[in-house]
Amino acid sequence: MDNNNQLSRLENTRIIDIITKIPNLTDEDKHELSKRIADDDVEIRKGALEKITNSQIAQHDLMTIMGELSALKKQGMYVKSKQTIKTGSGSFEIEMKGGDTKLIIPVLIIIGITTIAALIIMFWK
Amino acid sequence: MSWRYKKHYSYRRSSYRTNFYYSEKELDFTNENLDYNQFLLQEFFNANIETKNKISKYYIEKFGDRSFAYLRRTYLEWANGNYHLTDLMSGRILSMMPRFLNSEAKHKLGIHQFMSTIKKAVKTFERKQNQRYNRTQYVSRKSELVEIFEKEYSEIQSYSYDNLNIYGHRIDMLKDDELLEAIEISKYILEVKLQNLYDQIERDFQTFLPFIQNLKIGTFESLFKINAFDIEINIAKLDSNEIKVPKFKIPEIETNTDFKKYSDKYLAYEFVGINRKSKEQIARSFLNNNDLQLFLNHYIELSNYDSEVSFDSTFLGESGELKIKARLVPPKILKTSLLYAFMKLSIYIVITISLIALAIRNEANTLLLIGGFFVGIFAFTMISEEIKKIRTLTKELKTYG
Numbered sequence: 001m002d003n004n005n006q007l008s009r010l011e012n013t014r015i016i017d018i019i020t021k022i023p024n025l026t027d028e029d030k031h032e033l034s035k036r037i038a039d040d041d042v043e044i045r046k047g048a049l050e051k052i053t054n055s056q057i058a059q060h061d062l063m064t065i066m067g068e069l070s071a072l073k074k075q076g077m078y079v080k081s082k083q084t085i086k087t088g089s090g091s092f093e094i095e096m097k098g099g100d101t102k103l104i105i106p107v108l109i110i111i112g113i114t115t116i117a118a119l120i121i122m123f124w125k
Numbered sequence: 126m127s128w129r130y131k132k133h134y135s136y137r138r139s140s141y142r143t144n145f146y147y148s149e150k151e152l153d154f155t156n157e158n159l160d161y162n163q164f165l166l167q168e169f170f171n172a173n174i175e176t177k178n179k180i181s182k183y184y185i186e187k188f189g190d191r192s193f194a195y196l197r198r199t200y201l202e203w204a205n206g207n208y209h210l211t212d213l214m215s216g217r218i219l220s221m222m223p224r225f226l227n228s229e230a231k232h233k234l235g236i237h238q239f240m241s242t243i244k245k246a247v248k249t250f251e252r253k254q255n256q257r258y259n260r261t262q263y264v265s266r267k268s269e270l271v272e273i274f275e276k277e278y279s280e281i282q283s284y285s286y287d288n289l290n291i292y293g294h295r296i297d298m299l300k301d302d303e304l305l306e307a308i309e310i311s312k313y314i315l316e317v318k319l320q321n322l323y324d325q326i327e328r329d330f331q332t333f334l335p336f337i338q339n340l341k342i343g344t345f346e347s348l349f350k351i352n353a354f355d356i357e358i359n360i361a362k363l364d365s366n367e368i369k370v371p372k373f374k375i376p377e378i379e380t381n382t383d384f385k386k387y388s389d390k391y392l393a394y395e396f397v398g399i400n401r402k403s404k405e406q407i408a409r410s411f412l413n414n415n416d417l418q419l420f421l422n423h424y425i426e427l428s429n430y431d432s433e434v435s436f437d438s439t440f441l442g443e444s445g446e447l448k449i450k451a452r453l454v455p456p457k458i459l460k461t462s463l464l465y466a467f468m469k470l471s472i473y474i475v476i477t478i479s480l481i482a483l484a485i486r487n488e489a490n491t492l493l494l495i496g497g498f499f500v501g502i503f504a505f506t507m508i509s510e511e512i513k514k515i516r517t518l519t520k521e522l523k524t525y526g
Contacts, residue, residue: 015400022396024389033397040401048408055412062423069430079432088412090439090446092420098432098458108461112468119475 055088062092069096159237165222166215168230170204176225183221232383235298239307239384240391242299246311250284258355265358267365273354274323274371281315284308303384310388314395316375321403322353322444327370329410329442334366336417340424343524345436345451352445360447406443413440413447420449428453459522466518470511477504 019025019033065083072079080097172180185193202208210218226234254277264270286308299307329349337347337360347360420438427434436451480500484493 015396018396019393022389022393024386025393029390029393033393036397037400040397040404044401044404044408047405048411051408051412055415058416059419062419066423066426069432087416087419089410089416089441090413092416093435093437094423094427095435095437096427096430096432098430098455108465108468112471115468115472116475119472119479122479 051088058085058087061085165219169218169222180225236387238299242307243311247314262356264356265362323370325443329444330368333447347449349447350445410441410443431455463518466511466514473507
């Protein structure tokens with residue numbers, strides 16, 4: 001993730017350029033406006049850095065979850081999990097259920113056939 | 126100490142303070158409303174000798190010598206804020222002052238009216254814009270979307286002073302061409318704001334649309350909500366992979382009035398405000414590309430698992446929010462569920478047929494009629510539900526398989 005590149009979108013060069021070109025502004029006005037831009041910038045960058053931290057935490061959390069899930073998958077276990085992760089620009093909610101199905105199908109077939117056979121015999125008599 | 130002094134003692138301010146209570150103040154750009162009464166009092170206490178002479182003459186004619194003597198005696202005490210100006214006195218001053226305003230004061234009022242007209246015009250338009258979009262519109266066609274964007278621009282174009290509904294302004298210092306110019310400046314601000322919003326929308330589409338194309342059709346639903354227009358766009362069903370938001374040419378405004386200096390200053394402050402808002406939007410959304418990639422990586426990885434996976438995610442854009450709900454079901458699970466549903470259906474059918482056969486064999490016709498009615502409804506519901514389930518699962522198997 002190239003955070004520096006993303007942060008460059010917050011540069012103020014363009015607005016400062018526009019303000020410099022506005023006629024009838026005194027030096028005092030220009031100074032006051034530049035100060036205001038700088039103050040806003042500090043506040044916005046603070047929020048942006050917070051988001052970068054959130055995003056990094058989210059990546060780490062997701063990696064941990066995926067690691068745990070693949071370990072359970074290898075063991076052939078039934079898994080049911082729900083995770084909510086706050087990212088830099090929103091949130092993820094991942095819900096998982098399922099696991100090894102190797103045994104389920106034969107068991108289902110045997111139970112089904114036995115039940116039907118039992119019912120037919122019972123009602124036939 | 127006179128009786129008057131005693132009477133107003135409670136209103137007296139600390140005697141060591143020698144401030145001039147009604148001293149002239151600079152025009153406040155940030156304040157939309159002017160305290161007109163305070164302004165008139167300020168003009169009264171700051172009047173030059175010539176104006177003071179005119180005021181004295183008028184005051185004597187209107188309220189008499191005795192009243193004027195009182196005014197002259199207490200003038201400095203009021204001016205310094207040592208005495209409270211009574212309602213009667215302030216009422217008299219306020220009623221007569223408008224006719225004694227000099228050209229400088231009128232100019233100041235003109236500046237205020239000019240600036241407040243710009244601010245009111247922008248505010249009124251934005252309020253009406255909110256009212257226009259107070260109901261959520263669901264869009265899945267590109268043409269509908271572009272139509273909304275173009276309509277909004279033409280709304281600004283047709284905006285005029287009449288839309289402001291300002292009847293009989295208390296301070297009427299502006300000529301028609303000056304009012305027109307104030308409206309043109311407000312339209313310019315609105316156009317800049319709208320173009321800024323459209324640029325944000327376009328950037329969001331450029332980020333979100335290519336990402337959506339990576340998801341498997343039928344496995345997800347996605348809604349992009351543009352907050353400014355309260356539009357919800359079904360991106361999964363959108364009839365285009367590219368959205369071009371209109372770009373209009375904003376003409377530079379030429380101001381020729383006496384207020385140019387002030388309007389330029391105001392514009393500069395507006396630009397700083399727009400810049401701040403747009404940077405805030407960038408800051409809240411600037412990681413969405415990374416997060417979308419993160420989502421996609423996990424979506425691909427989890428699609429190889431033997432488990433059913435559901436995603437519910439939100440991504441903030443510059444102009445709105447993208448919601449994605451995705452569901453991945455491995456074909457193995459679907460096949461098992463399908464088999465299970467078939468088994469259940471077979472059991473229900475066998476039980477039903479057997480019960481009917483049993484009743485016919487024992488010639489229990491009454492039981493068959495009454496029991497068949499109630500048990501039949503139950504059996505019919507169970508069987509039809511299973512058939513429905515099988516149909517859904519077959520459909521899902523086609524999608525996910």
